[in-house]
Amino acid sequence: xxxxxxxxxxxRSKNAGPFWVxxxxxxxxxxxxxxxxxxxxxxxxxxxxxxxxxxxxVRSFVVRDLLMVKLTYPxxxxxGGICERDMHSGQQYVxxxxxxx
Amino acid sequence: MDPVTCVIVPVGSLGxxxxxxxxxxxxxxxxHAIALDAGSTDxxxxxxxxxxxxxxxxxxxxxxxxLMRVRAEARIPLLIGSCGQSGCDIAVxxxxxxxxxxxxxxxLRPKIAILYSEQDAxxxxxxxxxGAITPLAPMGPIEPSVLRxxxxxxxxxxxxxxxxxxxxxxxxxxxxxxxxxxxxxxxALMRGAGAGPAWHAAKVAECGGLCTVDPTDGGVLIRIGRDxxxxxxxxxxxxxDPYSVSSHMLYENxxxxxxxxxxxxxxxxxxxxxxxxxRVVRVTGSAFEPRPxxxxxxxxxxxxxxxxxxxxxxxxxxxxxxxxxxERLHGALLDRVQRTIGAGAGDFDISLRVYGWNAVTGExxxxxxxxxxxxxxxxxATARTQEMATNIARTCNPYFFHFPLVRGGExxxxxxxxxPAEIERGQVHEFKLNHVVAVSDASELVRTAWxxxxxxxxxxxx
Numbered sequence: 085x086x087x088x089x090x091x092x093x094x095x096r097s098k099n100a101g102p103f104w105v106x107x108x109x110x111x112x113x114x115x116x117x118x119x120x121x122x123x124x125x126x127x128x129x130x131x132x133x134x135x136x137x138x139x140x141x142v143r144s145f146v147v148r149d150l151l152m153v154k155l156t157y158p159x160x161x162x163x164g165g166i167c168e169r170d171m172h173s174g175q176q177y178v179x180x181x182x183x184x185x
Numbered sequence: 186m187d188p189v190t191c192v193i194v195p196v197g198s199l200g201x202x203x204x205x206x207x208x209x210x211x212x213x214x215x216x217h218a219i220a221l222d223a224g225s226t227d228x229x230x231x232x233x234x235x236x237x238x239x240x241x242x243x244x245x246x247x248x249x250x251x252l253m254r255v256r257a258e259a260r261i262p263l264l265i266g267s268c269g270q271s272g273c274d275i276a277v278x279x280x281x282x283x284x285x286x287x288x289x290x291x292x293l294r295p296k297i298a299i300l301y302s303e304q305d306a307x308x309x310x311x312x313x314x315x316g317a318i319t320p321l322a323p324m325g326p327i328e329p330s331v332l333r334x335x336x337x338x339x340x341x342x343x344x345x346x347x348x349x350x351x352x353x354x355x356x357x358x359x360x361x362x363x364x365x366x367x368x369x370x371x372x373a374l375m376r377g378a379g380a381g382p383a384w385h386a387a388k389v390a391e392c393g394g395l396c397t398v399d400p401t402d403g404g405v406l407i408r409i410g411r412d413x414x415x416x417x418x419x420x421x422x423x424x425x426d427p428y429s430v431s432s433h434m435l436y437e438n439x440x441x442x443x444x445x446x447x448x449x450x451x452x453x454x455x456x457x458x459x460x461x462x463x464r465v466v467r468v469t470g471s472a473f474e475p476r477p478x479x480x481x482x483x484x485x486x487x488x489x490x491x492x493x494x495x496x497x498x499x500x501x502x503x504x505x506x507x508x509x510x511x512e513r514l515h516g517a518l519l520d521r522v523q524r525t526i527g528a529g530a531g532d533f534d535i536s537l538r539v540y541g542w543n544a545v546t547g548e549x550x551x552x553x554x555x556x557x558x559x560x561x562x563x564x565x566a567t568a569r570t571q572e573m574a575t576n577i578a579r580t581c582n583p584y585f586f587h588f589p590l591v592r593g594g595e596x597x598x599x600x601x602x603x604x605p606a607e608i609e610r611g612q613v614h615e616f617k618l619n620h621v622v623a624v625s626d627a628s629e630l631v632r633t634a635w636x637x638x639x640x641x642x643x644x645x646x647x
Contacts, residue, residue: 100439102226102616103323108435123274128375139302141323145441148560156439158323166613167536168490171229175545 089181091116096176102163105173106156107180114172117151123185126153136160137169188410190383191216195404196248197263197393199223202238203248205255206595207403207419212259212404218372219256222365222391223280223405224267226483226616227437233271233485234336234614238279240270245280250287253357257293261359264347265370270484272362273337274303280359281636288638295357297636298350302342302361303481304630306332309622315621318482324619333615335484338618342480343447344371350376353633359493362483364446365391373409384451385471386414388444389433396433398424417465421605427458430466447627449475478627484618490532491610492574494564494585497600503590504556507542508549511562514588518564518581525580526573533577534567562599571609578607 100106107163109126111117124130124147128142135157145154152178161167170176193211195203209218213301219594224232232607238245256263269276281299288295289512310329313320318327332410338360339362348371350358360368369387374380386407388398393404396416416425433440433455444451461467470534503510515537522530538544541560564585586606587596 088469095638096420099227100437100621102230104439105441106437115303146439147435150435150567151314152432154435154441162615163226164231164252164613165616166491166534166565168229169538169545179546183357 085117085184086116086120087181088183088185090121091185095180097173097175099173101155104156104184105159105176106154107157107177108166109153111133111151112132113120114151118146120185121146121153125183126155131155131157134183147156188377190376190378190409192220192369192372192390192409193219193404194221194369194390194407195219195419196221197391198225198240198246200238200244202246203251204419205251208251208255209404210440211404211419211420212255212261214279215480216261216378216406218258218264219260220264220369220372220394221250221393222266222357222363224272224276224362224366228270230485230614230616230635231485232276233273233339233471233616234256234487234612236271236275237271237277238269238339242283244285246283246287247252248626249280249283250291253284253287253295254291254355257295262351262355262372263361264371265358266342266360266363266365266368268359268361268605271337272302272339272360274361277301277359277361284357284359284417285638290497291633292327293455293637294641295431296354297357297359298353298355299447299634299636300346300358300360300363300632301444301632302340302630304338306335306338309338309482311624315418318444318620319479319623321481321619321621322438327618327620332484335617336487338482338484340480340630342626342631343367343478344374346631346633347371348375350633352553354367360364366444366446366451368601369407378409379411380410380449380473380475381451381471381503382409382414384444384446384473385453385456385468386416388451389416389430389468392433392436393419394418394423395436396425396430398426398429406592413467413469414471415461416574423532424464425466427466429462429519430468431456431458442528448478449473453533477623478625479623480617480630481624484619486617487614487615489567489569489610489613490571490574491613492571492578493567493608494578494582494606495602496564496585497561497563497602499547499559499600500590500597501556502559503597504558506590507539507556508559510588510590517584517588521578521579521584526576530573530577531569535577535581536565536567538563567613571611575607577611596605
């Protein structure tokens with residue numbers, strides 16, 4: 085077992101249009117990529133639980149050339165609503181850093 | 186890689202700081218055009234709802250002056266998309282007026298095409314009734330009331346209206362909302378470049394230097410051929426490498442391989458990125474699949490009003506019990522409004538966001554051993570009118586300022602940052618649309634106007 089923050093050299097998040105958030109997990113090398121990129125913790129249903137959405141709405145891409153996994157999920161509230169706390173979703177990646185893979 | 190179209194993308198967004206020296210290096214390298222965007226939805230719906238620019242007028246004027254002077258000397262076209270941030274009509278006109286002012290101040294006489302892509306709600310309601318509007322996930326089917334509620338609605342243009350404007354003799358094309366890629370790909374597509382390389386190059390270049398090794402160092406130059414493209418930074422000190430270029434497809438994209446554009450889909454699944462020298466990357470294998478023409482719609486509406494207050498707290502006892510304190514304070518403020526304003530407050534909301542603790546997530550903090558050294562609590566009142574939001578804030582002011590952790594004893598005073606303490610923030614703006622409209626012609630929903638300063642100059646000097 086390892087945490088995302090231990091096996092990724094960089095994790096980032098950003099809005100992908102007003103209705104989606106996209107999170108990029110860049111692994112620190114081929115070894116950890118091979119070992120953890122398929123982890124059940126990164127599957128749609130697990131991510132959906134963390135992000136308050138449904139598994140069917142989570143899109144996942146494994147990009148071997150870049151040793152990374154990309155996850156895209158709908159925002160809980162549309163961008164800029166009355167309870168907006170992270171307009172550009174730029175801090176949303178932090179919730180994944182301690183995720184056990 | 187013949188014939189090659191060479192395009193300068195000087196900066197990721199107009200108004201963020203064009204480097205004139207770098208721009209001239211791009212011209213010297215044989216650029217056929219300068220292309221960039223001036224907007225995005227990234228910063229929220231306020232800009233589309235109000236039509237205001239995100240960047241200041243001086244910032245836009247500075248960049249636009251450099252671009253207009255250099256393009257005039259080089260005699261190459263300048264293409265700009267999503268003018269004024271949202272690309273709605275008043276934002277385009279605002280940009281047009283700046284361009285005309287620059288031209289007059291610098292003795293320039295360009296022929297300027299203005300492309301408008303703002304849409305009328307009633308016309309879209311008719312198109313929707315004919316089945317021409319389709320929702321994109323996660324939205325459902327469109328309601329006429331939603332279209333009517335929008336302050337502004339824009340349709341994202343493809344490259345065709347830009348190409349038509351250039352063929353009509355435009356030196357400068359100032360466009361309303363367009364896809365960033367369309368504006369950058371337009372000249373290459375017009376000159377017969379491969380559609381895959383043209384769209385892919387444009388996608389990689391759309392944020393300027395963000396696809397380079399040092400994103401803070403200037404824009405990029407793209408050379409687009411039939412089957413490949415090359416990209417390099419304008420700054421001699423900067424580099425592109427296969428990693429910096431290929432990873433850019435990830436940025437702000439939900440899908441790193443396929444990007445939906447007005448007339449088709451860019452597919453980079455089979456793209457290959459390799460270094461061509463120290464600072465240039467060559468990309469092959471990009472594909473573009475033509476599809477029935479659709480334009481994405483963006484619409485924004487303005488709703489409730491907000492008034493905010495901010496206090497700083499360093500009291501160690503409060504900080505040691507910050508969750509309990511915030512919960513009690515929130516309850517006391519709601520109670521205060523109910524008792525003081527009552528039903529007149531209408532459908533209101535009070536939100537407390539504890540910066541330095543959990544303001545960004547809004548979720549309970551688990552497993553944190555140490556209390557913060559200080560926090561800022563942002564109070565946000567939301568109500569139907571600005572007057573009521575401010576009334577709520579003022580009604581809450583003494584409680585927010587003096588609320589004790591435990592009853593009894595002297596009342597504390599927290600650190601207000603301003604006097605008056607409350608700040609009227611204006612309306613909450615939201616995006617309402619995530620839909621596409623099918624059109625039979627790429628210019629069906631686009632209107633073109635011309636400002637011909639060359640002709641004006643000829644008349645005044647005639």
